[in-house]
Amino acid sequence: MSDMTSTADAPRSPGRPRSLRADEAIIEATLDLLAEGSTIEALSIEAIAARAGVGKATIYRRWAGKDALLLDALRRLKGILPQPEGHSLRDDLILLVGAIGKNVDPRASKIMPCLVPEVNRSPDHFRLYQNIIAPRRQLMREVLRRGISEGLLRPDLDIEVTMALLTGPMLIQRVLQWNPELNEQTLPEQVVDAVLAGILTR
Amino acid sequence: MSDMTSTADAPRSPGRPRSLRADEAIIEATLDLLAEGSTIEALSIEAIAARAGVGKATIYRRWAGKDALLLDALRRLKGILPQPEGHSLRDDLILLVGAIGKNVDPRASKIMPCLVPEVNRSPDHFRLYQNIIAPRRQLMREVLRRGISEGLLRPDLDIEVTMALLTGPMLIQRVLQWNPELNEQTLPEQVVDAVLAGILTR
DNA sequence: GCGTTACGAGACTGGCCCGTATCGTATTGC
DNA sequence: GCAATACGATACGGGCCAGTCTCGTAACGC
Secondary structure (H helix, E strand, O other): OOOOOOOOOOOOOOOOOOOHHHHHHHHHHHHHHHHOOOOOOOOOHHHHHHHHOOOHHHHHOOOOOHHHHHHHHHHHHHOOOOOOOOOOHHHHHHHHHHOOOOOOOOHHHHHHHHHHHHHHHOHHHHHHHHHHHHHHHHHHHHHHHHHHHOOOEOOOOOHHHHHHHHHHHHHHHHHHOOOOOOOOOOHHHHHHHHHHHOOEOO | OOOOOOOOOOOOOOOOOOOHHHHHHHHHHHHHHHHOOOOOOOOOHHHHHHHHOOOHHHHHOOOOOHHHHHHHHHHOOOOOOOOOOOOOHHHHHHHHHHOOOOOOOOHHHHHHHHHHHHHHHOHHHHHHHHHHHHHHHHHHHHHHHHHHHOOOEOOOOOHHHHHHHHHHHHHHHHHHOOOOOOOOOOHHHHHHHHHHHOOEOO
């Protein structure tokens, strides 16, 4: 939405219309290059244009520069939210934890780690990042609140801390490869069960 | 150890000896620039030389290139390990969790997020990263084992998962600024207590 | 057909950087 | 004093890239 790429209510300007294929190709090329390991700042407009089979001018006609293009491209990665069923607290939490760092677009998992420095540096990227994860946090918050109101969870529970507890292990494993010993497949279930029950002897 | 910077057992070569001040100044300049927000690849030898008040040749005389210099510089950030007292399981865990992402060198916390992409890309950086955190994990592992053998913790506890549970929340908060709502100061205590007790109603 | 705008391709200037080389000078052992 | 090496500074060629501009061509409304 940073530029006039959108299907605006334009008063039908004269001349040849913008190519929708070009839009798509540029965004896709950007995400591809990032997913292939290019750092966010090693990424060049020239490389994107070449990969997209597009002239550089075609990119500059649409975006002001690399940053604007990048923010637009990343917005495409938002993906869809998981849908907790609401039957079982445990199952819902496992679903949400398993969805952390996952995305319909498989490139997302390669790209995410590259964004960490940007998020710490640029307010724009930080906002985008928070916009993407906020609804997911909200989803988990609601599941936990339901658990409390149903009497399953302690009423004095600190929900924000609990969310960090559920999210943290999965995120450091997916983004930071924190511990090679851990099994990413079974981790969501293990985390949820451990958080629910605690680790003290009963 | 990548180059001959070390105080080697040299057979006393002739000519003017290398300046130790230059070594120090170059490393310090590198860490300073990183801490000030330069990305790892935006960092240029030229900028380091200027900041260190040193000729470029002085750098190339010591290191083969940016990567070698960087790995050496990062090794300086290792810092010292926290020392659990061994009296109280809870206190020891709070100490260890609080030390996550902390360092005697305050620049470390600024630099860490910048390294995330490198760690995912370069095996050298990944090794360095694992070498730094492995002893800290080991420390936590021992504290948890002691907790089990003292009968405080469940004997069937999955220690690796538990470590992720304790580490994850702190790490995503310090490195990713995951949730602005959370208080970093009180988080270690909250995390340890929640993990120990679980969140189910008793 | 005509004016208008977009297209892919690529030329072009200017900036930043790498890695090497070359200054004149400083510091060591002999 | 003399050879050897290091020093800071700076010049140099080469590469990559940003952003602008200019080709000849293509697609639209009228």
